[in-house]
Amino acid sequence: MTNIDQVDATNSDEDADDAEALETSPGAGAQGGVNPEELRKRELLDEVVERSGIKKRYAKPVVEAMLAVLGEAAAIERDMNLQPFGKVRIARTKDIDQGRVVVMRLRQNDSIMARATYGTLGEESSATAATVGEITDDFDDE
Secondary structure (H helix, E strand, O other), X not given: OOHXXXXXXXXXXXXXXXXXXXXXXXXXHHHOOOOOOOOOHHXXXXXXXXXHOOOHHHHHHHHHHHHHHHHHHHHOOOOEEEOOOEEEEEEEEEEEOXXXXXXXXXXXXXXXXXXXXXXXOOOOOHHHHHHHHHHHHHHHOO
């Protein structure tokens, strides 16, 4: 085995250990930690740049302003109708030591669910479609 192969083998072992630690660590997944399926601001910005064709330096302040407006609307418990994203309704809020928890309900139409299933933001994901469907079904029950 060459030195390069040894380094690659060591890195693979470390990556596997890191993945296992993330899966078994307290707070991993939906209740905290890093979710590999989570859409982060950097990926959102890259998608906006790709779809709009504008330069990143022009898109970044717009995306950041949009996120600030959405955060402020949630903070004052304002419902939002933002098509094609969907209709967001504030279900409940709870003040905690580190800030506030805002539980929202998102209702999306079938065309958004189809695009999410067939992956404009990555590979085909049946998990995304199931999650979106469950949220929509839960919203309809009221």
